[in-house]
Amino acid sequence: MPSTAVLSSPATPAPEARLALAELLLGSDEARVCARATVDWLVRNARVGQTLCLAPDDTDANHFSALASHDVQGAERYTLSLHDAAHPLAAVLHQPEPRWLPAGQVPPELPLGRTGLLAVPLGQPDPETPAAGLLLVAAPTPEPIPDVRWVARHLGTHLARLHKGRQLKRLEAASTELAARVNAATEELATQNELLRRQAFQLEQACAAKSQFLANMSHELRTPLNAMLGYTNMLLQGVSGELSAPQRRSLVRIDSNGHHLLQIINEILDITRIEAGRMPLHLSDFRIPELIQEVLSELDPIIVRSKLAVSTALAAELPVIHGDRQKVKQIVVNLLANALKFTHEGSIQVLARYDAADESVDISVEDTGIGIAPRHQEMIFEDFQQVDSSPTRPYGGTGLGLSICRRLATMIDGQVTLKSALGQGSTFTLHLPRRARPT
Amino acid sequence: MTQTLQQDNTPLVLIVDDYQDAREMYAEYLEFSGFRVIEARNGAEALEKAREQHPAIILMDLSLPVMDGWEATRRLKEDVSTRGIPVVALSGHAMDGHSREAQDAGCDAYVTKPCLPDALVKEVQRVLTAVRRTPAE
Ligand SMILES: Nc1ncnc2c1ncn2[C@@H]1O[C@H](COP(=O)(O)OP(=O)(O)O)[C@@H](O)[C@H]1O
Numbered sequence A: 001m002p003s004t005a006v007l008s009s010p011a012t013p014a015p016e017a018r019l020a021l022a023e024l025l026l027g028s029d030e031a032r033v034c035a036r037a038t039v040d041w042l043v044r045n046a047r048v049g050q051t052l053c054l055a056p057d058d059t060d061a062n063h064f065s066a067l068a069s070h071d072v073q074g075a076e077r078y079t080l081s082l083h084d085a086a087h088p089l090a091a092v093l094h095q096p097e098p099r100w101l102p103a104g105q106v107p108p109e110l111p112l113g114r115t116g117l118l119a120v121p122l123g124q125p126d127p128e129t130p131a132a133g134l135l136l137v138a139a140p141t142p143e144p145i146p147d148v149r150w151v152a153r154h155l156g157t158h159l160a161r162l163h164k165g166r167q168l169k170r171l172e173a174a175s176t177e178l179a180a181r182v183n184a185a186t187e188e189l190a191t192q193n194e195l196l197r198r199q200a201f202q203l204e205q206a207c208a209a210k211s212q213f214l215a216n217m218s219h220e221l222r223t224p225l226n227a228m229l230g231y232t233n234m235l236l237q238g239v240s241g242e243l244s245a246p247q248r249r250s251l252v253r254i255d256s257n258g259h260h261l262l263q264i265i266n267e268i269l270d271i272t273r274i275e276a277g278r279m280p281l282h283l284s285d286f287r288i289p290e291l292i293q294e295v296l297s298e299l300d301p302i303i304v305r306s307k308l309a310v311s312t313a314l315a316a317e318l319p320v321i322h323g324d325r326q327k328v329k330q331i332v333v334n335l336l337a338n339a340l341k342f343t344h345e346g347s348i349q350v351l352a353r354y355d356a357a358d359e360s361v362d363i364s365v366e367d368t369g370i371g372i373a374p375r376h377q378e379m380i381f382e383d384f385q386q387v388d389s390s391p392t393r394p395y396g397g398t399g400l401g402l403s404i405c406r407r408l409a410t411m412i413d414g415q416v417t418l419k420s421a422l423g424q425g426s427t428f429t430l431h432l433p434r435r436a437r438p439t
Numbered sequence B: 001m002t003q004t005l006q007q008d009n010t011p012l013v014l015i016v017d018d019y020q021d022a023r024e025m026y027a028e029y030l031e032f033s034g035f036r037v038i039e040a041r042n043g044a045e046a047l048e049k050a051r052e053q054h055p056a057i058i059l060m061d062l063s064l065p066v067m068d069g070w071e072a073t074r075r076l077k078e079d080v081s082t083r084g085i086p087v088v089a090l091s092g093h094a095m096d097g098h099s100r101e102a103q104d105a106g107c108d109a110y111v112t113k114p115c116l117p118d119a120l121v122k123e124v125q126r127v128l129t130a131v132r133r134t135p136a137e
């Protein structure tokens, strides 16, 4: 068991000497200078021998370096690590009382006190706030050394103050640096924003150029196609004389492929125009029944060929619509053309009804066709997406029709929805407000 | 010269298009359908032939070299001697605006290419019938 003694009630120090030291400490902002003065004062007034004043490093509170010393060899470079809580000096850091270690218990790494050591905490430590440092004085007996406790307390308080000051300075420096970094980051952000703005502008221009290019392309593509389709049509009409059956069959193929190509080109042109904002709204008042009649007569050749029963079911009280007639018509044409394409038997019905409550109209195309599985019901509205896009698919088409419908519907504040089940037919519905918002 | 034309009662059609294949195709089909046809490759040529031969109807492509179809139509409609000739605009652009501009220039009808020869002939017949019913002053 280490025998330790608690030093109590030290002798009263000489008031003038204490005052002198207090003034000295107050006059200095240097921890080393203060510690030096304190050790010197002790040597002079308390006649201590070997003395070592240690304080924790700024970066590591458990690593101590010498601040000042008296009669200790190599003290300037001495450091002490107190990471081990079991070290006899570690405990001193958290108690206000000094502690005396007899000769046998002085840790060998200490460069003083071979005959016994008095360890005094600097300042007024408690279990939460550790001492500002340690004052080690060689002492062969536990007898109190006059003034040591007072001096240690005073120096500790002073060192703590200096430490706080240093921390404040460091905090200020850090906050200055932080502000600088925030400024730099803000500037960087502004630069990036500017760059993004410029890129967005360039992108817009590139996009416009692309649309222009596609529009021109479509025109250039259609010019020769016009002649091809025209001559084919003339040959099929017998303008150049009668055709043999194989000739006719070949020409019919040229004709249908040509029309397919034309449809692709037209649909791409439509999408380009929508994206380039070159399909402006033309709002007018129109009636649904007339529009549906027009759609039916436009598709009449296909309806006749399909041999399906195509009927209409229009609500009696359909109001006059204010909207973009051409776009509504294009959507209904597309939906009906799809219904005709994907229905092999049964019937197709075009329905229209008015919802007075939210002033909207529904135009539906209902078929008894092949239907669409739930997992395909979103996808088919995307560009070029078809349920069957294999090269051997039985249905022609580009997969652009519904994506055009959806875009057109958005333009006129409407929407296209779908109800379908595989093998159970499909119902596509255009839902649109009675009065489109003027833009 | 006008006399010989008046004697012949099959209508004379002026087809204006810079794209030879299309022009000749329509010409061939119009002749096949019983019309007489003259051709022009640009707006300036179209004006010249219209004044010289006074066709019953003009099929006018809009984007043309030298003088475009809008300008040619405007001039035809300013000239008292050609004002009465119906002009059918033929455009490769289904663009909005094109048809309105064509109307503003004075075109009587508007057809978008691609247009099959028989559809074009139908349109020619329609316009001619309409003109005959309400003769131009
Ligand atoms: N009425 C319908 N019945 C069954 N499937 C349909 C119907 N309408 C559309 N589809 C499916 O949606 C796909 C995309 O349609 P759409 O965009 O119009 O392209 P396309 O008709 O050119 O194939 C079609 O290929 C088809 O698979």
Ligand SMILES: [Mg+2]
Residues within 6 Å of the ligand: A334, A337, A338, A397, A399, A400, A401, A402
């Ligand atoms: Mg389709």
